[in-house]
Amino acid sequence: MAKIELRGVTKRFHGSEAVKEASFTIHDGEFFILVGPSGCGKSTLLNMIVGLEEITEGEIRLDGVRINDVDPKDRNMAMVFQSYALYPHLSVRENMAFPLKLAKLPRAEIDRRVAQAAEILELAEFLARKPAVLSGGQRQRVAMGRAIVREPKVFLLDEPLSNLDAKLRGQMRTEIARLQRRLGTTTIYVTHDQTEAMTLGDRIAVLRRGEVQQIGTPQELYMQPRNLFVAGFIGSPAMNFLPARMIDNRLELPIGSLEISEPMCRRLEATPGPLAAGFRPDHLQIVLSDSRQEGGLHIRGKAEVVEWLGADLFIHSDITLGEFQEIALPEELGLAPEKQHRRTLVARVDPATRVREGDTVSLCLDPRHVLVFDAVSGENMSLELTH
Amino acid sequence: MMESGGKGSLERLFWGAGSIVVVAYALIPVAWIISLSLKRTADLSDQRFLPSVVSFENYGVVFHDPQFPPALWNSMSIAGLSTLIAVLLAMFVAYAVVRLEFPGRRLIMAAALAIAMFPPVSIIGPLFNLWRSVGLYDTWAGLILPYITFALPLAIWVLAAFFRQIPWDLEKAARVDGATPLQAFARVIVPLAAPGVFTASILVFIFAWNDFLFAITLTSSNDARTVPAAIAFFTGSSRFEQPTGAIAAASVVVTVPIILLVLMFQRRIVAGLTAGAVKG
Structure with a gap:
């Protein structure tokens, strides 16, 4: 169960507003997309939800509890970075086990979860390798694996496919959609690509210059755009x-x-x-x-x-x-x-x-x-x- | 196939010959010194490259010399302490310069560079007088201080260049994965920064270990005299004898730790540990 509510969330950097008064609710189990051109504040918004950026004004609630001041490590959210951010000195297995070790899970449980995630993501044969020798698609999977082993409340994905070539991107898109449906975990996905947004999202929030333009299902955005920007x-x-x-x-x-x-x-x-x-x-x-x-x-x-x-x-x-x-x-x-x-x-x-x-x-x-x-x-x- | 094979072997020949020239240029003087150190006193001027009889007589002389063992101890301690302090300070500075936004970041780097460009010989006279009046003359601290001063810029630049390459997303990833700031630093950043720290440490250590100018000017006794300075005070076993053999033996003794150090850590220095952390 994870419901995320944003109430008047604002972020200011040196006087300029990166995110202005964002207020919306992401429902439990929903695949929610933040989409917009570069510099629209979508990544900033994601970083505020996960706790890597301070919230200037407003509040974010997770299942009704205010989490503004909760440390990122205690939010139980898993994030996949655009750069994947794999630990280069650790093997694939150690990368995926990293959050579990920090959570001090028993060894057997760690092994079970890593094996299970490797199975789902078809990474079993690469467990002993270092990220440096993996292909882009495999690295992307390891990053996904590190997120799912934790069984977190929320998945946050920051442009996870933008470093892949077009064909692989299409493949991984389908895989991510299937994985999300299988796990049923609330997911927030940031992208600048409207095709990704339309194909993946249960609901989409379109952002421009830090302001939410419209929130709706892909059909609503396509058929009834609220303004010229969303329409275009x-x-x-x-x-x-x-x-x-x-x-x-x-x-x-x-x-x-x-x-x-x-x-x-x-x-x-x-x-x-x-x-x-x-x-x-x-x-x-x-x-x-x-x-x-x-x-x-x-x-x-x-x-x-x-x-x-x-x-x-x-x-x-x-x-x-x-x-x-x-x-x-x-x-x-x-x-x-x-x-x-x-x-x-x-x-x-x-x-x-x-x-x-x-x-x-x-x-x-x-x-x-x-x-x-x-x-x-x-x-x-x-x-x-x-x- | 023929053509590519021919090109390949030509290329190999080029690299092979090139390597031999470079290695010979760098190592022949070292080999010469080693050979000299292994000769008997009588054979020193026999004009042979290899000693006719291998003898460790010179090493015996060196280690029974009243100056050399304390000088070796001074050298190791002074170079070691200078490295430790300089690299530790440089780590803080480089980390701050790379990771934090504060006014004067560039000024710090430029000032560090300016210090590195300052010729030590121009301050050695005033420093001698200053150290004498404040009581730092002929002490470890009296050498460690200038070594840190002149090594810091180098260490800061090396470490800053290294820290810049670390993908800092990793720190964020670790925080989201459940690490405290300290855990993220210790488990993710430190292993990635280690090769840079080793590189900086070795460079600083070699600088302090090899220094002659400060050592000869700012010391007067076995209390703080380091090996390069001590070698200059070597005398033969009688005053009619050149101490060539002993000097060669002492030189070998001070070169060995450096060679060992580099060999031990070269893999860590060279290893491109950060490769593969991000795309590409």
Whole structure:
């Protein structure tokens, strides 16, 4: 049993706030992800939970007990570091036995647990070796092994896969997910990779500049992002964003205008600043020249780049913003347009479609999937409609 | 295959020949001294590289000399104590400089370097007068103090470079694994820092052991005179005799501990213990 509650947790370094008022609860047995671009405070938050960083303000409770001032050694949490932090002078067996020896467990029990962990992680044949001779994946497993032998209340993983190559990362991701389900231990996992976050997490907290942007299941974050940052951060390829404005109860985009409902109109008209419309590549469909879909917004453009990935086909097509004002997107997203006053739209279409680079294509946008954001605050204005 | 084999043997030849040249250059004088020390007094100028008759007569002379045994004791104690104190202090300094954020970190390192660059010969005169007036002249402390002063910068730089390489995540990992700060230090950091500490210790020890300038200037009797200074006071068994053989024997006796020390710890010094702690 381990439930972790954060109440207004704040961390200040030399006056600047690395984490601002984080308040949320991680339930028992949950696989909880902290995700965000680098420098968003996710590792700092993890270090505060495990006790390696002091908490400037607020409190952290473990099963209802305040642990702010509990020494890391007494928190009964196990952590896997990005660098693995294996003890280079100790063998794999000694590495895994290290926390158990410190806990003064009887020798037989230590041997039993190490053997069991080695079995689960397929490390039995490497027990006598030193970390230096192991491959990256094996080291990663030893680090996991050192965490699980303790049977801790909580697992904390700080970007555990970022030092592995792409293939191994995919493998270890599945392994970690399976292991967590098998052990049922509350797990907090820090990553900057939204794919890892989406595939592993029961729930995800998206952080930006020390502030929690949204907490929810992968589906919630994908379908109902609370703001423009979450919408742009979650999903790959990223959501398409265009400047938008309200004219005569219609939402005008550089690619055409959309009819919108009455309450939505009132909401958007109350927004003082410029608007931004967002839609995922999945919701841009290719239309063959002879058919015309009802109600959709049609865009004709040149296929500048065509990426065929077997199961997916991505078409990149440039459009001009016309007389629309450029909107500023959060810079961490890396979505800044390459060309002035132009945008590249990405569409994910049926891979069976025959499109070559340079072809003129007709794309259709399903208006039900267009999200409207306040371009200044980033708030998702269409949120209530989707509920 | 032929080509790579040929290239391989050529490379081996190059390295082999190179090693021989370097080793010969370094060791021929040592061999010469050993050979001299094993010659009988009468054979000293026989112009042979190897002694015609091996004799330990010179070693007998050295150890029955009234100066040499106390000088050996002085040398070992003074070099040992200087090493112990200098390395201990340097460990604290290097640890603080590497691990803590405080104003003046760079200043400390720069000041240490400045001291190392200071020529000892320029302070030896004032030091002689100073030591005489404060009563440190011809005492162990009178030598240990300057040795520590001149060895500290070296030790600090060596240890700081070493400590910088230690992956400090390991300390955090140990803390999370249930170690107290002291346990984390003793069980994880100390074993990793050991090769650096050995390296620094040996360098400091050799510096103190070999020093002649301070030893000859700041001592006057067997109370504190070290071997390099004592050798300079060697006389032959009669005043018509050159003490060449005895000097050679004494030189061998003082070289042996250094060689043993290096041989004993070379594995620890060379071992890249920190490799494999982190990625890569």
